Amino acid sequence: MAQTNSYRQSSNGVADESPNMLVYRKMEDVIAHMQDETNGIPVRTVKSFLSKIPSVFSGKIHFFIVTVKRLEALHLGTLMAAHGYFFPISDHVLTLKDDGTFYRFQTPYFWPSNCWEPENTDYAVYLCKRTMQNKARLELADYEAESLARLQRAFARKWEFIFMQAEAQAKVDKKRDKIERKILDSQERAFWDVHRPVPGCVNTTEADIKKSSRMKQPHKTRKSVYGLQNDIQSHSPAHTPAPEVKEPTEEEIRDQIQHWQAQLDRHRLKMSKVAESLLSYTGQYVEYDPFFTSPEPSNPWISDDITVWELETSKEPGQQRVKRWGFGINEVLKDPVGREQFLKFLESEFSSENLRFWLAVQEVKKRPIREVPTRVQEIWQEFLAPGAPSAINVDSKSYDKTTQNVKDPGRYAFEDAQEHIYKLMKSDSYSRFLRSTFYQELLQAKKKVNNCTYHCSNNPSRTG
Amino acid sequence: MGEMEELRKEADNLKDQITEARKVVQDTTLQEAVAGTTLVGRVQLKTRKTLRGHLAKIYAMHWGTDTNCSKLCVSASQDGKLIVWDTLTTNKVNAIPLKSSWVMTCAYAPSGNMVACGGLDNMCSIYNLKGKDGNVKVMRELAAHTGYLSCCRFLNDSEIITSSGDCTCILWDIETGTEKTIFAGHLGDCMSLAVSPDFKMFISGACDFTAKLWDIREATCRQTFSGHESDINAIGFFPNGNAVITGSDDATCKLYDLRADQELITYQDSGIMCGVTSLAASLSGRLLLAGYDDFNVNIWDMLKAERVGVLAGHDNRVSCIGVSSDGMACCTGSWDSFLKIWN
Numbered sequence: 001m002a003q004t005n006s007y008r009q010s011s012n013g014v015a016d017e018s019p020n021m022l023v024y025r026k027m028e029d030v031i032a033h034m035q036d037e038t039n040g041i042p043v044r045t046v047k048s049f050l051s052k053i054p055s056v057f058s059g060k061i062h063f064f065i066v067t068v069k070r071l072e073a074l075h076l077g078t079l080m081a082a083h084g085y086f087f088p089i090s091d092h093v094l095t096l097k098d099d100g101t102f103y104r105f106q107t108p109y110f111w112p113s114n115c116w117e118p119e120n121t122d123y124a125v126y127l128c129k130r131t132m133q134n135k136a137r138l139e140l141a142d143y144e145a146e147s148l149a150r151l152q153r154a155f156a157r158k159w160e161f162i163f164m165q166a167e168a169q170a171k172v173d174k175k176r177d178k179i180e181r182k183i184l185d186s187q188e189r190a191f192w193d194v195h196r197p198v199p200g201c202v203n204t205t206e207a208d209i210k211k212s213s214r215m216k217q218p219h220k221t222r223k224s225v226y227g228l229q230n231d232i233q234s235h236s237p238a239h240t241p242a243p244e245v246k247e248p249t250e251e252e253i254r255d256q257i258q259h260w261q262a263q264l265d266r267h268r269l270k271m272s273k274v275a276e277s278l279l280s281y282t283g284q285y286v287e288y289d290p291f292f293t294s295p296e297p298s299n300p301w302i303s304d305d306i307t308v309w310e311l312e313t314s315k316e317p318g319q320q321r322v323k324r325w326g327f328g329i330n331e332v333l334k335d336p337v338g339r340e341q342f343l344k345f346l347e348s349e350f351s352s353e354n355l356r357f358w359l360a361v362q363e364v365k366k367r368p369i370r371e372v373p374t375r376v377q378e379i380w381q382e383f384l385a386p387g388a389p390s391a392i393n394v395d396s397k398s399y400d401k402t403t404q405n406v407k408d409p410g411r412y413a414f415e416d417a418q419e420h421i422y423k424l425m426k427s428d429s430y431s432r433f434l435r436s437t438f439y440q441e442l443l444q445a446k447k448k449v450n451n452c453t454y455h456c457s458n459n460p461s462r463t464g
Numbered sequence: 465m466g467e468m469e470e471l472r473k474e475a476d477n478l479k480d481q482i483t484e485a486r487k488v489v490q491d492t493t494l495q496e497a498v499a500g501t502t503l504v505g506r507v508q509l510k511t512r513k514t515l516r517g518h519l520a521k522i523y524a525m526h527w528g529t530d531t532n533c534s535k536l537c538v539s540a541s542q543d544g545k546l547i548v549w550d551t552l553t554t555n556k557v558n559a560i561p562l563k564s565s566w567v568m569t570c571a572y573a574p575s576g577n578m579v580a581c582g583g584l585d586n587m588c589s590i591y592n593l594k595g596k597d598g599n600v601k602v603m604r605e606l607a608a609h610t611g612y613l614s615c616c617r618f619l620n621d622s623e624i625i626t627s628s629g630d631c632t633c634i635l636w637d638i639e640t641g642t643e644k645t646i647f648a649g650h651l652g653d654c655m656s657l658a659v660s661p662d663f664k665m666f667i668s669g670a671c672d673f674t675a676k677l678w679d680i681r682e683a684t685c686r687q688t689f690s691g692h693e694s695d696i697n698a699i700g701f702f703p704n705g706n707a708v709i710t711g712s713d714d715a716t717c718k719l720y721d722l723r724a725d726q727e728l729i730t731y732q733d734s735g736i737m738c739g740v741t742s743l744a745a746s747l748s749g750r751l752l753l754a755g756y757d758d759f760n761v762n763i764w765d766m767l768k769a770e771r772v773g774v775l776a777g778h779d780n781r782v783s784c785i786g787v788s789s790d791g792m793a794c795c796t797g798s799w800d801s802f803l804k805i806w807n
Contacts, residue, residue, distance in 0.1 A: 019713040019739060022694055023757070026715075026737040072735050075776070079737070079758050202759075202780050206799075208741075209584065210568055210614055210655065211695075213629065253471045259649070260478035263687055268489045269723035274706075275497030278728075278767060281704050282750040289748035290792040290807065291507065300552065301512040301793055301807050312790070330662070366620035368639045412681055 019211055024113040027080050034086075035105065046102065054179045056089060056102035074098060082204045083112055084194035089186055092141060092198045104183070110191040112205065118195050121162065122225040124151040126192060128166035133173070143199050169226055191225075284327060288320070296320075317341070322442045329422075329430045333358075345438045346429055353390035354421050354429060357383045361414045369411070376409035384417070394420050486726040494719075494728040495769070504750060504765040507773035509794065513554050515803035519543040522797035523583075525784045528572040535788060538579045539797055540570035546581050548572075548593065551795065551805050560591055560600050573618040578603065580624060582613030588626045590638055604641045608634060615657045617666070619680070625666055627654035633668050635680060645683045649676060655697050661705040669696030675710050677722060689720040691727050698742045702766075703749040709766075711740030717754050719766065731764045733771060742784045747791025755782030761796055777804055 034041050046053045077096030081087055086105045087094055096103070110116070127148040130140055140148065155162060173181060197203050248256070287293045296318075300306045311318060317337045325332040325341075332338040339359070346352035357379070364375045383392050384402060394402070398416040405413040433439055520543035528536040528548075535551045544565030548558040566584035573579065582588040588606040595601055611629030618624045619635075623644070627633045633647040633654055652671030659666045665686070669675045675696055677687040689708065698711035702719070707728065711717045717731040717740055731752060738757035745752055745766065752764040753775075761782055763773035780799035787794050794806045 019695055022713055022715070023737050023739070075758070075760070076735055076737070202799075208783075209566060210612060210629065210653070213584070213612060250468060250471065253468070253475060255649075257471065257475050257478060259685055259688070260475060260482065263725070264478055264482050264485060266687070266725055268485060268725050269721075270489045270491050271494070271721075271724055271728075272492045272497060274721045274724045274728065275492065275494050277704075277706070278494070278702075278749070279498065279501065282748050282767060285703070285748035286750060288791070289746050289750065290790070291509070291746045291751055292504075292748065295792065299792060299807065301805065304552075306552070309790075366622060368622050369637055370639065415681065 020207065021113060024083070024111070027083060027085055028111070028113065030076075030080065031085050031105070043105070052179075053089065053102060053182075055183050056104050057086075058100060058102060070098070082194075082202060084110065084190060084204075087186070087190035087193065092189075092193050093201055094190070094193055094197075104186055104190075106190055107184075107187050110187060112194065116191075116195065116223075116225075117205075118192075118225050120151060121155065121158070123147070123192065123196055124155055124162050125165045125169060125226045126188070127151065128162060129169045129173075132166060132170045141198075147196065165226055288324065315340075317442065319443060319445050322439075322445075325439075326434055326443075329426045332430065332433075341439075341442065342430075342433055345433050345436060348438070349432075351429065353383065353392050354425050356390060357392050357414075358418060358421055358425065361418045364414075365411050367411075372411055373409045376406060376413050379414065380406050392417075392421060393424075482725075486724075489724055490726075494767070498767045501767060503768050503770055504772050507751065507763050509763075509773065509775055509806040511777050511804045511806055512793070513551060513805040515539070515547075515549050515551065515554055515805070516801075517547055517556055517559070518545065518801045518803075520801060521780075521783070521799040522801060522803060523567060523783050524569045524581075525786055525795055525797040525803060526570055526572045527786045527788045527795065528576050529574050529789050535793065536572070536576070537786070537788075537795055537803075538570050538572045539784075539803055540567045540581050540583075541801065542567070543801075546570055546579060546591070548579065549803070551793070558593060558600050562589070569613060569615045571616045571618055571624070573621055575621050577621055578618070580616050580618065582616055582626065584612050586610065586612060586628070586630075588613055588616050588624065588636070590624070604638055606634075606636045606638070606641055606643075608643050611653065614653065614655045617657060617659050619659065619663055625657060625659065625680075627657040627668050629653040631670065631672075633657060633666070633678070635683075645680075647678050647683065647685070649685045649688075650674070652695070655695060656699045658700045658708075660701055661703070667699050667701065667708050669699035669710050669712075671695040673712070675699055675708060675720065677708070687722065687725060689727065691718060691720075691730075692716070694739070698740055698754070700743055700745060703745055703747065709743055709745060709752060711743045711754050713739035715739055715756075717743060717752060717764070729769045731769050733762075736762065741782060744785045744787040744794065746787060753785055753787065753794055755785045755796060757781050759798070761785060761794075775806055777806075778802065 041057045043055055043057045046056055074096060081094040081096050084094070084106055086103050089102050089104050127140065127144055152159060176184065195205055290299060295308045297307050298305050300308060315337060321335070325335065325338045332342050343352055343355055346355055360379050364372060364379065367375055382388055383390050384394070394417045398420050402414060402417045518539065518541040520541050522539055522541045525537055525539040528538070536548055536557065537551055538546055538548050540546050542565055544562045546560040546562060547556050550557050562581065564583060564585040567581050568583035570579060570581040577594050578590055578592055580588055580590045586607065586609045589602055590604040590606070591600050592603040593600055606626065609626065609628040609630050614627050614629060616624055616626045622638055624636050624638055625633060626636065631648070631650045631652060631654060634643050635645040636642065637644050650668065650670040650672055654668050654670045657666055657668045664681065665677055665679055667675055667677050673690060673692045673694060673696060675689045676685050678684070679686050692710065692712040692714055694713035696710050696712045700709045702709060706722050708720045708722065709717060710720070715732065715736050715738060719728045720726065721728050736756065740754050740756055742755040743752060750766055752766045753761055754764065755761050759778050759780060759782060761775035762771050763775070764770065765772050775796065778796065778798035778800050782796050782798050784797040785794065792807060795803055796806065797803045
């Protein structure tokens with residue numbers, strides 16, 4: 001895949017074109033293939049009753065099937081029809097069906113990549129013009145008649161002007177060759193089917209408000225289909241002019257250089273190691289992934305039976321859950337029952353102060369800021385102050401830093417100490433836990449959690 | 465002006481060196497490394513529930529973390545409402561009317577006590593769900609961004625991170641309603657953010673086509689990843705926190721590894737033309753579920769980078785997607801005003 005970054009942005013960082021343009025270009029590539037003279041779809045004139053249907057192709061999508069599977073072909077074809085690149089000749093609803101019905105290509109003039117945003121005045125002219133022409137095929141559908149009525153009320157004062165425009169357009173149309181007219185009429189109708197879709201159909205021209213508020217010059221695209229002057233301003237709050245983004249200042253470039261230098265100096269792990277770790281992680285957790293392994297006893301979404309969640313909240317951890325604690329210290333620490341069991345084990349060994357410290361520091365990080373200073377003092381007194389009842393062993397560097405931090409206590413006062421204790425637990429307490437009979441019996445479901453057969457200390461300060 | 469030229473050259477030079485350094489560790493590619501692994505079998509998820517109630521496009525949804533056997537999620541719609549759903553019974557637990565209907569994002573606090581939302585009002589509004597009299601009221605309005613609020617995520621009941629169309633992300637103290645840290649560096653609107661499983665870092669995707677990894681405490685940008693050819697709309701962490709997944713308007717998703725500091729693989733198909741709006745990983749990380757502008761969700765084998773399933777149930781764009789924290793269900797939200805639960 002090409003690694004080039006085509007920043008379709010001007011130097012001030014504002015988008016030059018809608019993100020939809022990427023999609024339009026891809027569709028237009030497919031259209032080009034479809035319209036290819038030698039390998040494309042055959043477009044022909046079909047005889048029907050007393051008349052001929054010019055310039056159509058069959059909905060049988062053999063063409064697409066060559067490149068993609070059938071269902072996808074229908075989906076992709078419908079998507080392209082909904083965007084207005086081709087259309088069924090006898091339906092306002094823009095889809096692609098795999099049957100014998102006929103479709104016609106849209107003329108490039110009306111392609112969505114031309115950034116059309118037709119106004120209601122144009123739509124009014126169009127509908128009005130249709131009523132002037134005495135052809136069964138141009139009769140208004142119900143929803144179109146309703147729209148026309150609505151527009152007449154809305155533009156009551158300008159209606160004479162709109163009527164005149166419609167008359168002028170109708171006159172121009174009459175002068176065209178009959179076959180050409182048939183084709184153009186249908187293409188014009190398809191254009192409006194995209195911009196004023198049948199009620200219930202998706203309007204593919206709608207843009208995400210996050211994107212539309214970034215568009216550089218929305219009024220640039222507002223050209224009229226019938227040459228009308230558009231003096232109506234859009235009321236959409238999304239169309240505010242995009243803020244000018246300045247050229248980076250010297251300071252900003254220096255910051256960037258610092259950032260790139262730091263990123264350059266990073267240690268990089270080999271791809272083979274990374275791939276190995278991804279493979280082993282997904283392999284290890286696949287039995288816990290409900291999209292692969294059905295949960296026991298059943299998936300509540302399918303059976304409406306919530307036993308599996310009730311088991312989760314009970315204090316009795318299943319074997320599978322206990323096994324997961326062995327994957328890494330984080331698994332034990334993030335499972336409330338895991339924390340409880342780990343703590344219980346450490347208390348039985350009279351070495352629970354590290355875990356209790358770690359848990360207390362995690363907790364203080366979530367407290368509202370006004371409660372933090374008091375809590376920090378309490379933790380300091382309990383675990384780190386000289387003569388602390390639950391003294392923990394931290395390296396001198398972290399100890400000194402923490403002593404400083406506690407003087408002006410914030411949420412991260414114990415960050416260095418916590419890091420150190422975490423590493424200690426990981427290499428020491430956690431590995432002892434996994435090797436212990438306590439854990440092994442849980443794993444083999446030999447022991448019930450609440451019956452502690454060990455000398456549980458009378459330690460009253462149980463947290464977690 | 466000569467100095468600016470020099471500086472720009474230096475920056476570009478460093479970028480080239482980074483590209484070279486990345487090549488040095490490419491002793492294999494992910495594709496080669498997983499060549500011996502079997503492709504995941506066809507994944508067929510069914511719609512188990514449809515959540516009806518919104519009257520306009522849904523722009524965002526977020527799962528709560530499981531508490532008490534209920535599966536709650538919050539959704540935001542252009543009808544000007546935030547709805548908290550019990551997804552198992554499909555009941556609406558709360559229907560919160562918003563001051564501004566131009567909402568673009570919503571978030572559920574891990575504690576379950578609050579929800580947040582924001583949009584074209586440039587603010588992040590925090591709502592307390594557990595108020596004394598049972599009424600849900602605005603608790604805080606966090607205002608400092610000069611652009612639309614594209615995404616927000618709680619760290620805990622006291623802190624929240626927001627991303628904005630003003631190209632920055634902000635870490636807020638909810639209690640005081642003030643900005644604690646401003647993360648600036650993106651050259652385009654920030655569209656999306658995700659917090660790492662250990663809550664120490666977060667990633668942001670932007671309209672400058674890059675994703676950035678930020679250290680929350682140090683307030684610095686650790687790494688920048690590029691390669692996309694258009695706006696990055698969606699971003700998320702791989703479950704082990706060591707890799708980042710992005711989704712873009714260029715119709716592809718990419719997997720970047722933090723330790724190798726580079727792209728591992730791209731998820732693309734010539735039959736997919738429309739942009740990616742949202743993404744989520746299954747619990748094991750083996751599956752990537754991505755929502756697209758073409759109304760579908762495509763399911764990818766994350767290691768083999770091949771499509772293994774499609775969720776085709778919406779009648780308009782899929783704007784948001786999320787996998788519940790126990791991995792049992794996937795929720796999709798769409799411009800067709802419905803949310804669907806799949807598994």
